[in-house]
Amino acid sequence: MGTNLTPHQEVLGVGENVLRALNPIHCDEDGKPSEGCFMLRRNDLLDNGPSFGILAASPEQAQIAPLGARRGISWEVFATLIDRPEWGVARLNVGAALHELSGQGPEFVQKDDPDWGQHAPAHAMIRGHQSLTNRGMKELQRHLARLACQNILKIPAAKA
Amino acid sequence: MATMVTAIERRRTRDKEHTTRDDSLYGFIYAAPFGETVRYVDSVPAKQCEHSTAVFLHRAPEVFSVVYRPYTRVSTALDDLVLGERRVPAIVFDLRRKVTGFARLATNWDNDGAEAVSRQTVATAEQLIEHVALVLERKNTSTSPCVRPFPDGSVFFKWIQGQKELAVTVLGRHVEVQRWEPLDTFRSQGLWQISIDDVSEHIEWVLT
Numbered sequence: 406m407g408t409n410l411t412p413h414q415e416v417l418g419v420g421e422n423v424l425r426a427l428n429p430i431h432c433d434e435d436g437k438p439s440e441g442c443f444m445l446r447r448n449d450l451l452d453n454g455p456s457f458g459i460l461a462a463s464p465e466q467a468q469i470a471p472l473g474a475r476r477g478i479s480w481e482v483f484a485t486l487i488d489r490p491e492w493g494v495a496r497l498n499v500g501a502a503l504h505e506l507s508g509q510g511p512e513f514v515q516k517d518d519p520d521w522g523q524h525a526p527a528h529a530m531i532r533g534h535q536s537l538t539n540r541g542m543k544e545l546q547r548h549l550a551r552l553a554c555q556n557i558l559k560i561p562a563a564k565a
Numbered sequence: 566m567a568t569m570v571t572a573i574e575r576r577r578t579r580d581k582e583h584t585t586r587d588d589s590l591y592g593f594i595y596a597a598p599f600g601e602t603v604r605y606v607d608s609v610p611a612k613q614c615e616h617s618t619a620v621f622l623h624r625a626p627e628v629f630s631v632v633y634r635p636y637t638r639v640s641t642a643l644d645d646l647v648l649g650e651r652r653v654p655a656i657v658f659d660l661r662r663k664v665t666g667f668a669r670l671a672t673n674w675d676n677d678g679a680e681a682v683s684r685q686t687v688a689t690a691e692q693l694i695e696h697v698a699l700v701l702e703r704k705n706t707s708t709s710p711c712v713r714p715f716p717d718g719s720v721f722f723k724w725i726q727g728q729k730e731l732a733v734t735v736l737g738r739h740v741e742v743q744r745w746e747p748l749d750t751f752r753s754q755g756l757w758q759i760s761i762d763d764v765s766e767h768i769e770w771v772l773t
Contacts, residue, residue: 430675431716439723440732441675444716505751540756543732543743548751 417459417513419500420469423529424458424483425553427493429561436493436560443549445534445542454530457513458483460496472515476526480558486521493561495553502549510536511545652707657698660712664690667714680718683737690720690735692761700768708772724771731771733764742767 417423431441443455460480462473470477478486480494499513510533518528534542667682667690674681690712701707710724710731719736728747733740740761744754759767 428675428677430677431713433711439713440721441713441715446717538756539741540743540753543734543756544751544753547732547745 415472415515417472417499417515417529418469419498419503420462420466421473421499421513422460422462422470423497423499423502423513424460424478424480424558425495425497425549426456426483426487426489427495427553427557427559427561428489429491429493429563432493432561434563436557436563437554438493438495438550438557438561440543440546440550442495442553443546445531445537445546447535447539447542449532449535451532451535452516454532454534456518457497457529457531458486459515459527459529476515478524478527482524483527484559486524491562492559493557494559496556496558497549497552501552505548506537506541506545509541510534653698653701656701656707656709657694660694660697660709661691663712664694664720667720670714674714675716677716679714679716682714682718682720685737686718686720686735689738689740689761690722693722693733693735693740693764696761696765697768700765700772704769704772706772724768726771729771731767733767740764744770 425438425442427436427438427442429436432438445455449455458480459472459477460483461477462470464474467474480496484492484494503511503513511531512533513529513531515526515529517525519525521528534545537545664687668684668687670679670682672681673679697710708724708726710722710733712720712722715721715734717736719734722731722733722735724731724733725748730745730748732743732745734743740759741756742759742764743756744767745752746754757767
């Protein structure tokens with residue numbers, strides 16, 4: 406379930422799914438993302454971490470993915486919003502992504518992105534990773550890349 | 566449409582690689598275009614294979630590492646020894662070429678705000694490759710790490726062998742090592758900031 410922060414920001418619950426754009430330059434020849442697709446930096450601003458889209462959930466899934474049901478978008482729409490035809494798209498379950506770090510800081514939070522127009526509320530970002538140790542941050546990067554490898558919805562184009 | 570064509574080409578290439586894998590009459594060409602990981606290009610008659618050469622493909626110069634694998638079905642320990650010795654220079658050559666190429670990456674090289682890879686980072690990474698070469702020769706093995714630049718301007722080496730994974734990040738003069746075993750675990754065994762001269766013991770770990 407989401408937790409209210411401000412009227413326009415909610416923390417994504419474990420049942421939500423997010424979408425991540427995959428820069429082909431940071432993927433291998435098979436289109437599988439490396440840790441470079443999930444670069445986390447200690448100096449990321451608290452309110453400006455790596456971007457994600459909130460994947461649409463059906464009304465029947467509203468109990469476990471309320472944000473996805475209300476504000477989510479399909480991966481096809483997400484792909485048009487990032488406006489990089491050669492980039493891929495991967496899906497990540499929030500619970501699987503953060504299971505090992507529960508209560509330690511990192512979380513996915515909804516944050517409107519005005520550049521997304523009518524889909525602005527479908528934008529999310531990761532935050533709280535700044536409080537992890539260097540070791541923990543790299544463990545999370547690796548974990549996110551491994552999860553993304555298992556759920557690629559659109560394969561990045563081969564590098565030129 | 567372009568994506569579909571690429572996918573079909575990739576499948577054809579994989580099929581050919583698969584069908585010639587155990588054929589003693591074939592060798593394999595692996596290409597490593599600038600800044601990319603090594604990829605299989607083609608299978609060629611073994612007599613055309615050389616250890617490492619520069620050839621032209623699609624009218625553009627690319628450097629190729631040619632790996633010749635004769636008689637894989639009846640290989641002996643002596644064959645393995647000889648082949649291992651032949652491959653190590655090719656692996657090291659390939660790593661050096663890639664890392665040297667990273668020096669040419671200007672700010673925003675990934676079209677997403679990446680930082681340039683500094684000369685110091687490249688120099689440290691080249692030192693690391695010397696240690697890789699020594700360990701490979703000592704252990705007479707021909708496995709190779711993948712190497713890639715990261716958006717923060719670091720150079721990242723990743724080595725997976727069995728259930729072990731070694732990640733080495735180079736940024737400036739700093740070298741960080743992180744190890745996982747088994748692969749599906751979230752927590753690493755640790756992260757160490759080390760001197761470049763201490764990297765060999767970690768490479769030994771992943772190869773043992």
